[in-house]
Amino acid sequence: MNQFASLINKTLDSQVYPKQPRGLYEPIAYTLSGGGKRLRPSLMLLCYSLYKTDFDTVLPAAIGLETYHNHTLLHDDLMDSAEVRRGMPTVHRKWNANTAILSGDTMLIQAVTKVNECQCPRKDEVMELFLKTCREVCEGQQYDMNFESRTDVSIDEYIEMIRLKTAVLVACAAKMGGMIANAPEVECEMLYSFAEKVGLAFQLQDDYLDVYGDPLVFGKKIGGDILCGKKTLLLINAFNLSNEKQRNELHRLIESKDIPDAEKIAGVTKIYNDLHIPEISNEMISAYYDDARNIYETLPLPEHVKEPLWQWAIDLLGRNY
Amino acid sequence: MNQFASLINKTLDSQVYPKQPRGLYEPIAYTLSGGGKRLRPSLMLLCYSLYKTDFDTVLPAAIGLETYHNHTLLHDDLMDSAEVRRGMPTVHRKWNANTAILSGDTMLIQAVTKVNECQCPRKDEVMELFLKTCREVCEGQQYDMNFESRTDVSIDEYIEMIRLKTAVLVACAAKMGGMIANAPEVECEMLYSFAEKVGLAFQLQDDYLDVYGDPLVFGKKIGGDILCGKKTLLLINAFNLSNEKQRNELHRLIESKDIPDAEKIAGVTKIYNDLHIPEISNEMISAYYDDARNIYETLPLPEHVKEPLWQWAIDLLGRNY
Structure with a gap:
């Protein structure tokens, strides 16, 4: 994956922005140079590479997709009043809300402009x-x-939300890679579904690891979702399966402002364990993982050609189920 | 012009939005049904009609341009904290700031989607x-x-600002009408320049009429720009031409919060009159008007064909210089 991410970073770094007005373009350069895993454009290059190796045709669209993703982070951070993104102050904190709105709009226009630069037979699609x-x-x-x-x-509502909010953009990246390489439509569809399932498994696993992950591997403090009362796969499952007493206790723990953090996390985790939430959640994650594996296996490409795609899924999910 | 605006309104009214999520699509329908003169898409249809009469080809792009214009109003109103637009509460007042951001983003995507529906040989351009x-x-x-x-x-900076903020979108509307009708490139360029000059004349005239207009014809209270200290053609000209005493008096009048409105307006207007600002401003407006007329006259179309274009300029500017 590293070679693709490097190519994306190199291309982003070589982009030239208009000098004026500075207040419009500086926040865009700041946002796009802020790092990140370049997950989506790298996947686009990877899927393209299953069919073709000349990356010039696919690069503008990949940069467009990454620009769009960063536009959503910029506006989402403003809507969520987030202070920090990738260890740096968010745009609305470093500048102000109006700058975040207008630079974000300009990034969206820039994203479409890059995708529109794509020169391939299936450009319209x-x-x-x-x-x-x-x-x-x-x-x-x-x-x-x-x-x-x-x-x-x-x-069901929760899964549809994360599908729309995150999985479809990953899926779009994969399918665009295939389309721009002029792959058969049925294979483009398979790339879409494959990446959509992996994206869903990844997001649901993120919910799971927030409580049950190894903090050294997960890279975040354990229990963050519990402390901010976020509706996750675990909490929604717990609300659905709990009896009245457990449900009241969940509400009390999550909504209270007086209970110490450690006690909150321990209390909610105990209810999760009593209700077998970790097992139930893991089964749901595994189901999406299995779906992805099945799609991968039916993708009509030689194993040595398509193998990097499965490696990508394993690297992203951090385990081989 | 009315037939074109009616066609735009009819097309906008027949647009079907997804039912869910309501919080995303209701503000878009609210914004696009809020009226307005439909100036830009009507001009696009008018320019198209100079060459062709089948409007099906140009309508999606016209709707796209109007959707984009309304997206800018929605986000500008949020950035300016404006309370009212076309006699109705603005989106961020009726809903909230986050709704205005996200619905505005969706409108921008919708605008590009409509323009992308355009089926014509010069689609890419x-x-x-x-x-x-x-x-x-x-x-x-x-x-x-x-x-x-x-x-x-x-x-110069001020005129470049209003050119970018308002004139280029009017110019784009005119040129797109010509391009979609497959008019010769040189004529498309003339349509662009013509509309850009009219757009500049219109905006500068708006500054003039704010102080020197007939309130019954102008439709707004006289002196509004003076009271909010807005940098207009008149004020910038006055700052450039005033002596030190006049400049200090202008600053005192505009920045004071204690001077009654009528006294402020009378005081600033007196300085404008002393400095011959109305005559100077009118000359600048007339120069753009004359530029537009010259471009119109060289447009190589029969007079009876192109005459509606000049009528449009007269109607918009409300006078024949």
Whole structure:
């Protein structure tokens, strides 16, 4: 994966922005040079590389997709009042809210402009898929905001939210790689579904690891979601399966401002364990992982050609189920 | 012009939005059904009609341009903390800031999607012109915000700001109409320049009429720009031409919070009159008007065909210089 991410970073670093107005373009350069795993554009290059090796055709679209992803982070951080992103102050903190709005808008325009630079026979379809995906990502963000004030979110609603908010953009990246390489449509669809399932497994696993992960491997403090009362796969499962006493205790622990952090985390985790939430959640994650594996196996490419795709899934999910 | 605006309104009214998530799509329908003159898409249809009469080919792009314009109003209103737009509460007042950000983003995606639906031989160029224009409009808004905290804005800077913020989108509308009708490139360029000059004349005239207009014809209270200390063509000209005593008096009048409104307006207007600002400003407006007329006259179309274009300029500017 590293070679693809390096190529993306090299291309991003060589981008030239207009000098004026500085207040518009500096925050864009700041956001795009802020690092990140370049997961989506790297996957696009990887899927393209299953069919072709000349990356010039796919690079503009890959940069467009990464620019779009960073546009969503910039505006989401403003909407969530987040202070820090990748260890740096967010744009609305370093500058102000208006700068975040307008530079974010300009990034969205820049993202579409890069995708529109794509020169390939299926250009129209590439653009349609990209714009449809952008719309879905907005829908996902809206559902996510709606869920904050709801306590009756179902598992199906939750999964549809994370599918829209995160999985479709990963899936779009994979399919665009295939489309731009002029791969057969049926294989492009398989790349989409494969990446969508891996994306869902990754997000659901993130919820699981927040409570049950090894903090050294996970890279974040354990229990963060519990402390901020986030509706995760675990909490929604727990609300659905708990009896009245357990449900009241969950509400008390999550909503209280007086209970110490460690006690909150221990209390919620005990209820999760009593209800077998880790096993149930792991089964759901494994189901998406298995779906992805099945799609991978039916992808009609020689094993030595397609193998990097499975390696990507293992690297992302950090385990071989 | 009315037939074109009616066609735009009819098309906008027949648009179907996804039912869910309501919090995302209701503000978009609210914004696009809020009326307005439909100036830009009507001009696109008018320019198209100089060459062709089948409007199906041009309508998606016209709707896209109007959707983009309304996206900018939605986000600008949020950035300016405006309470009312076209007699209705702005989106961030009726809902909230996050709704305005996310629905505005979705409108921008929808705008590009509509322009991308355009089926014409010059589709790629149409999209490139549209995206370039969107970027310029963002630059214009950034300059406008920058100018609020500056007192040394030059006339050239001011005109470049209003060119980017408003004239290029009117010009883009005119040129897209010609391009989609497959008009010769030289005529498309003339349509662009013509509309750009009319757009500049219109914006500068708006500054003039704010002080010297007939309130019954102008439709707004006289002196509004003076009361909010807005840097207009008149004020910038006055700062450039005033002696030290007059400049101090201008600063005192504009910055004071104690002077009654009527006294402020009378005081600033007296300085404007002493400095012959109305005559100087009118000459600048007339120069753009004359530029537009010259371009119109060289447009190689029969007079009876192109005459509606000049009628449009007269209607917009409300006078025949």
